[in-house]
Amino acid sequence: LAKYPEIKTLMGPDPHLKWIVSGMVFMQLLACYLVKDLSWKWIFFWAYAFGGCINHSLTLAIHDISHNVAFGNKQAKWNRWFAVFANLPIGIPYSASFKKYHIDHHRYLGGDRLDVDIPTDFEGWFFCTPLRKLLWLFLQPLFYSLRPLYVNPKAITRMEILNALVQFSVDLIIYSLWGLKPIIYLIAGTILCLGFHPISGHFIAEHYMFLKGYETYSYYGPLNWLTFNVGYHMEHHDFPSIPGCRLPMVKKIAAEYYDNLPHHQSWIRVLWDFVFDDTLGPYSRVKRVCKLAKES
Secondary structure (H helix, E strand, O other), X not given: OOOOHHHHHHOOOXXXXXXXXXXXXXXXXXXXXXXXXXXXXXXXXXXXXXXXXHHHHHHHHHHHHOOOOOOOHHHHHHHHHHHHHHHHHHOOOOHHHHHHHHHHHHHOOOEOOOOOOOOOHHHHHHOOOHHHHHHHHHOHHHHHHHHHHXXXXXXXXXXXXXXXXXXXXXXXXXXXXXXHHHHHHHHHHHHHHOOOOHHHHHHHHHHOOOOOOOOOOEEOOHHHHHOOOOOOHHHHHHOOOOOHHHHHHHHHHOHHHHOOOOEEOOHHHHHHHHHHOOOOOOOOOOOEOXXXXXXX
């Protein structure tokens, strides 16, 4: 920032985010109507090939919204409720709990029992062969949802209760209008595309230590177009208040700080290497002891 103060001008809300996310939500509601009479095999096909991609993208929109980039820091409640709206096609309540834990991921990156992105000792011990690591990738949604309850349980917040009430109410409305198949389409898409799917390569690419001494990596490939530039992960951790649409500008302005760092060009290659490289696995994370920051 001292060398490139113009980076400060990139901070602040993204005026387009709310419209893009709204379009994705309504696209999924339209898809719910279109799939209501399909056979089950086509329900799961479209869930994996289309709807799940949108839902995974929406989880990354929620990631951006958790940093208040939809309406700005002065409108925190608008951001929280907009995240609940973005959550609707995902099928299960997610946004409020994600916000609660994601703050710790930035504040205590790699912190033992604080950063719940860190796999448990059981995961590292058991999922250590190619076949088991492949299974672990399929089960990622399960581990990501249950691990916080085991590693760092926190009291349920009012926003989480409201998130669940809104989500299940909308699920019930969709079910009453069009039956069970649209609900399965939404939830199956979420589970499948947060598991073993090319987009899910970002879960491994971001913080698994492919090279000793480097615990955070960026990805500069084309899937950033579908994921709100979550691949620009070094840039994001340096400047979490800059929305994803402007992270490429950070790299362009301060190129000498990023161009020589190791990075990924393919999330599919990341998944392949993770499964078949014996030196990689759930243990391939930096874990450190962090002191709790004092709350202001």
